[in-house]
Amino acid sequence: MATKDNEKITLMALVMMIFTTVFGFANSTVAYYLMGYSSILFYLVAAVLFFIPFALMMAEFGAAVKSDSSGMYKWLEVSVNAKFAFVGTFMWFASYIIWLVSTSAKVWIPFTTIFFGSDQTQRFAMFGLNATQMIGLLSCLWMVLVTFVSIKGMKGIVRVTSLGGLAVTSLTAILLVVSGVVLALNHGQFAQPLQHVMTSPNPSYQHPVGLLGFAVFAIFAYGGLEVLGGMVDKTKNPEKTFPRGIIISAIVIT
Template sequence: MSDNKNLMGTKDAVFMAVAAVLALRSVPMVAGYGPSAIAIWIIAALFMILPLSMVCGELATGWPHDGGIFVWVKEAFGARVGWVSTVCFLFSCVVFFPLMLQFGFAAVSGNIMSAKIADNKVFVGVGSAVIFWILTLINMRGLKFTNIVNSLSVYLGIFIPSAVIAVIAIYWVISGHPMQTDYVSQSASFIPDFSKLSNIVLASSAMFAFAGLEVTGMVAGRMKNPQRDFPRSMIIASILIVGIYILATIAINTIYPASKLNVVSGISQSIEFASNTLGMPWLSDVIGGCLFFGAVGQINSWLVGPIYMFQEAATEAKILKPNSMVVKMHPVHDTPHIAMIVQAILVTVMCFSSFLSDSLEGAYWILSAMTTVCYFIPYLLLFSAYIVLRKTRMDVHRAFKIPGNIAPYVIAMMGLVSILFAIAILFIPPDGIAPGNFWLDKAQIFGGAIVAIIFALVLYSRGQKRNHAEV
């Protein structure tokens, strides 16, 4: 840490934050609201990205240990609650995988194969499960091929499609085609209509698009001047992330009507329409493949990491035995193959759960809402832990601290209230998604979090009983 060359600067932290948070799959659901989507992006960023970056930055420099949220929550509320936050986070990843698979698979099947296939929930569900098992088998063999897939997916799945969408939108306008969504006339509304409860639910989806910034908080202690550079880098990264989301939204709305945008395959849908109109049908196939590889790469990069986090938290909290099958490593490839198989089984169940929904869009929204609940429970504990540690553990040195005496609590409460709102609003499906059975939908959305919490408490209780018996 004393070698200044090994410390991070503002630019390094900015790139890390953008890479950790930005995901094109989040754009179609918000872009469906037309010009008002711009305000929704900004509001969601203010109440999500600002509190998350500042709170995680201070906690990461105060407790710069492996484990992240588990360590911070454990310091404030004990190992039991910390363990619950870890399991909920990991369960959110299990739900997130089929969500990304549906996005990627719908993109490749809808563009390269047939539009009817993209709307076939059975085909997409089974295909998503098969793809995840292939990725699991690849990752069981070690990181060599995994790193190649990850590198290719960053370029193919983010950089290329983002640039192409922007270029197509510009060419669409300069070639004389009208904007498919009204952004310029006096009747264009940039103010969200929050008189409709179905419109308010969009805030939850938009907020989740900024999730993941807690990862960047882990580098705050490795910066040259944390008190100055960390907040500066988070401000720059936030502007870039919000700016890209807004520009991508406008670009998609330029070439395709917002009112007709599909929340799952909206990007490929708009590209297909534009490429056919402009006489470039081949472009749709290219973008469909790029989006597919982007989704696969994002899944691939997260496939093993959560399992290692689970193992570390389980070991520190003494939940599992050292020789447990779950933590057993492969004798040749040294990978947690048993845990990966269990994870693949769970993801397969999540993929097949789409069969219960009335439509693929409904299944996509339910998985998105379920992921939001499981992912945001650790956030609730995170912001609560910050408030407690700010009151009780100011003796712990932080290389970065939110300035002031009142601002830290205001910022933490902004995050806490925002997360509570985002979870509560999930009772209302957004516009454009046909509601299914109310109680079945809510059972799927909130049932996952309940199962994760019960599972965590049972494992913790069994681990404590075993530890007492061995003493």
């Protein structure tokens, strides 16, 4: 069923959707813990060699293929053939099932941290179930809730992603301000000596295998943009709006 013009995604809504999908705020803290300031270089290299080219390819596909069936399958079918498209799309969906299960279990950690100041998920034992079983049950309920919102149509999805994008943007702005305040209170003293900026303070990430592992993490941190492939036909003026949204988001996220 075609989406009505007044229900289609605007440029700002698309940008917020991409922010919610791609930008992981927690990735920054994990990166600093693992690699210190040298994580900046890894993120920049991953952006230049992977994320920005990937975003440009998606923008080109979005502008060229804007039919109702647009998305990863259609892009692969147009580029290669139907068999390759089926295999690629099947692998993508299979990996997303694993990711959804993982995310549904981890989402309760920030929820408990908000209200209790620390991770309390190991104390979730109740109704005769241990903590692990209870987290599994809550994860199933979370997936049911996400599915329920998704099948209600684009309006609900856009509301959630717009709120998520705004939250992520606000978090980043707050982080920048607070970091500046902390740096000023420390009289300009950085947390890690700048002469060691190319060395990780974490002993596990000072050898080639550890560096390679973090490189994979840096690339994975930019994942998720391909999810928006199915939104092309639901975007206003897709041949212009979709590429613009992709490129703007890619630059800002980088």
